[in-house]
Amino acid sequence: MFFLRSHYRHPEFRQGAIDALGVAPGLAAWGLMTGVAMMKSGMSTFEALLMTLTVYAGSSQLAAVPLLTAGAPMWVILATACCVNLRFVVFSAHMRPYVMHLPRWQRLVTGYLTADLSYVQFTKRFPHVGSDAAHRRAQQAYLAGNCGVNWVAWMGCSVLGVVLANFIPTHWGLGFAGILALLGILCSLASSQLRLVSAGVAGAAAVAAFALPFKLNILVAIAAAVALCLILEETRRPQQEQA
Amino acid sequence: MSGSTDLWTLLIIVGLAAVTVLTRSFFFISSKPWKLPHWAQRGLQYAPIAALAAVIVPEMVMTQGQFISTWQDARLFAVAAGAAWFFWRKGAGQAVLGTIVAGMAVYLPLHLGLGW
Numbered sequence: 001m002f003f004l005r006s007h008y009r010h011p012e013f014r015q016g017a018i019d020a021l022g023v024a025p026g027l028a029a030w031g032l033m034t035g036v037a038m039m040k041s042g043m044s045t046f047e048a049l050l051m052t053l054t055v056y057a058g059s060s061q062l063a064a065v066p067l068l069t070a071g072a073p074m075w076v077i078l079a080t081a082c083c084v085n086l087r088f089v090v091f092s093a094h095m096r097p098y099v100m101h102l103p104r105w106q107r108l109v110t111g112y113l114t115a116d117l118s119y120v121q122f123t124k125r126f127p128h129v130g131s132d133a134a135h136r137r138a139q140q141a142y143l144a145g146n147c148g149v150n151w152v153a154w155m156g157c158s159v160l161g162v163v164l165a166n167f168i169p170t171h172w173g174l175g176f177a178g179i180l181a182l183l184g185i186l187c188s189l190a191s192s193q194l195r196l197v198s199a200g201v202a203g204a205a206a207v208a209a210f211a212l213p214f215k216l217n218i219l220v221a222i223a224a225a226v227a228l229c230l231i232l233e234e235t236r237r238p239q240q241e242q243a
Numbered sequence: 244m245s246g247s248t249d250l251w252t253l254l255i256i257v258g259l260a261a262v263t264v265l266t267r268s269f270f271f272i273s274s275k276p277w278k279l280p281h282w283a284q285r286g287l288q289y290a291p292i293a294a295l296a297a298v299i300v301p302e303m304v305m306t307q308g309q310f311i312s313t314w315q316d317a318r319l320f321a322v323a324a325g326a327a328w329f330f331w332r333k334g335a336g337q338a339v340l341g342t343i344v345a346g347m348a349v350y351l352p353l354h355l356g357l358g359w
Contacts (some may be wrong), residue, residue, distance in 0.1 A: 087298075177320065
C-alpha cells in the first residue's frame, strides 16, 4: 500500500508508478466522465462525492447509478454491482498467493485498491509469486506504486467531473480514452497465440451475450475464452512434445 | 452543492463500497491454506486478457445494446489507430500512453467534426 514507508522507499514502487502513469490519462478521462455521469443522473453533489470516494469501481458505479436514480430496491442494486464486479473475484483467486503473507487487514486494503489496470500490470510484471521475503516486498512495493498513481488519477479527475459536470458535455465522448487505455493494456498482454485466441473469443462472446442482465456477459465471456484456451492447450501439447 | 441527499441512498452507496471490498479481496479473506486446482492455475494466464476484451469490445462495436451497422463510427478508426501505434512501437516505453493519444487524436475529430 502506498502509505507504507517500507513500500514507497523501495525502487519497485517507482517502477509501478511509471507503468501506471502510462495509462493514467485514459483512467483520468474515464474517471472524469464517471463523475459527470453521476451528476447528470440527478444525484446530489454529496452523494456523488461519497460514491466516488468510497466505491472506487467505475464499472459498478456506472451500472448502479441509473438503478439508484430510478429508485430500484437496494438488493437489486447491490446484486448488480456484485455481478459487474465478479471479474475481481477471479482476479483475487489469481492474486491470493502474492498477498497471503500479509496480515488480513492489509490483504483487504490491498484488494480494495487493486483495480483492473493494476491487477493486469502487476501479474504481467510478476508472473510468479516471490520466493523469499525480499522478492515479496518488491512485489508489494510495485503494486503500491501502481495502485497509488491509479488512485490519485481516478479520484482527482472523478471529483473534478462531479464539480464541473455542467461544463463538460457527455457527447464529446472523452470517456472513450478509458477504453483506449484498456486496449493498450490488452495489446501488451497479447504475448502468445493462445492469448490472442482468448481475447478474440472473449470479445465475440461478450457481444453475443450482451443481452444478459447484470453485465453477466463479461463473466460468460471470460469463462468461454479460458475454457477454450485450456482445451486448445491440451490438444497442442502432444505435438509440441514430439517437435 | 446541488440536489437533495437522502439517507437511504447513502446507505446503498456504503453497501456498494462494501461490495467493492468483498469482490476485490474475495479470496484473501480466509487465512486457511488452500490452493487453486492445477487446471485453474493454468487457466488464469488467459483470464486477464479475456476480461479486458470482454469489457472493451462491446464498447467499440455496439451502440445502445445493438451491433453497429455502419463503418462510419469514430471508435473503429480510433481503435485501429491506437493498436497500430502500439504495435509500431512494439510495446516499448510508454506505448500504452501512445495508444491513448493516437486513438483520441483520431476519435475526437471524427466524432466531433464529422459526427461519426
